[in-house]
Amino acid sequence: MEYFMETKYVRLKSLHNKYLVATENGESIKQSRIGNTIQAYWAVETVISRPNLICLRSYLGKLLTASDKAFLLGWTGDKAVQSSGSDSDPSVLWEPVRDHSFYIRLRTPVYDKFLRANGGGPPWRNSVTVDMPECAVTHEWILWSIETLDDEVIDIDLRNSESKKMCSSSSLEIIDQSVYTEGSTPSSFVSRDLSYMVRLPIYINSTLQIWHTVFAIFTEY
Structure with a gap:
């Protein structure tokens, strides 16, 4: 004990x-x-x-x-x-x-x-x-x-981890590069090249931060 x-x-x-x-x-x-x-x-x-x-x-x-x-x-x-x-x-x-x-x-x-x-x-x-x-x-x-x-060291690590989780939840950036056809409305558009760029934070040993850029291409709805 x-x-x-x-x-x-x-x-x-x-x-x-x-x-x-x-x-x-x-x-x-x-x-x-x-x-x-x-x-x-x-x-x-x-x-x-x-x-x-x-x-x-x-x-x-x-x-x-x-x-x-x-x-x-x-x-x-x-x-x-x-x-x-x-x-x-x-x-x-x-x-x-x-x-x-x-x-x-x-x-x-x-x-x-x-x-x-x-x-x-x-x-x-x-x-x-x-x-x-x-x-x-x-x-x-x-x-x-x-x-x-x-x-003291563990307290700092835990606070840093909590801060990183908060940053991670707010750092997902989606860039919509959709193209609307003439006269289309948001509910009926046709996307010629819908591209999303997602930046995902990856943490190693609670201190090392690496940013990877992942591209996902969708062609048609």
């Missing part, structure tokens, strides 16, 4: 050498070897009424949640997801349990299961579920190392 009490942000790394990341769809969770992105940053929130429990909030403002939905029908293990719940919902609460010297397990009190980083081939590869270890190998899959992060 002391790992989480001493910092505002953490990264969780599995024994597969991959990080727990929140996907951009705001729903799913996965593992990734890339840990230097905001998708791998988790804000630690303590629960005043239950000091042994924490919540982990993604960069999207969603909470790491133990769902009751099966990852695969007929198999053990439920999905770990992002949700918009609050600490009054027991499925978003996690109890850090020390294991060995350098690792912790995250137990969900509502299901009495652990956050597990799965290995193997598809569809298990890079998936994260809530499950109980069934053998010695999968016992190690519930072990996580905690990396504490510099609060």
Whole structure:
């Protein structure tokens, strides 16, 4: 528990050498070897009424949640997801349990299961579920190392990310080069050469901005 009490942000790394990341769809969770992105940053929130429990909030403002939905029908293990719940919902609460010297397990009190980083081939590869270890190998899959992060640096990264998302939503520029026939109306025009120029911002590592110009040509309505 002391790992989480001493910092505002953490990264969780599995024994597969991959990080727990929140996907951009705001729903799913996965593992990734890339840990230097905001998708791998988790804000630690303590629960005043239950000091042994924490919540982990993604960069999207969603909470790491133990769902009751099966990852695969007929198999053990439920999905770990992002949700918009609050600490009054027991499925978003996690109890850090020390294991060995350098690792912790995250137990969900509502299901009495652990956050597990799965290995193997598809569809298990890079998936994260809530499950109980069934053998010695999968016992190690519930072990996580905690990396504490510099609060000020992460705060800046998150603010920059929010600013970029706002810029991205307002920077989609469409240039309509349609040609109207003589006497036509907006509802009945014929376009000889309708060309849209779309500038799409692509962000790499939250800092590098590359502008690609994509042309889509439509000929006739």
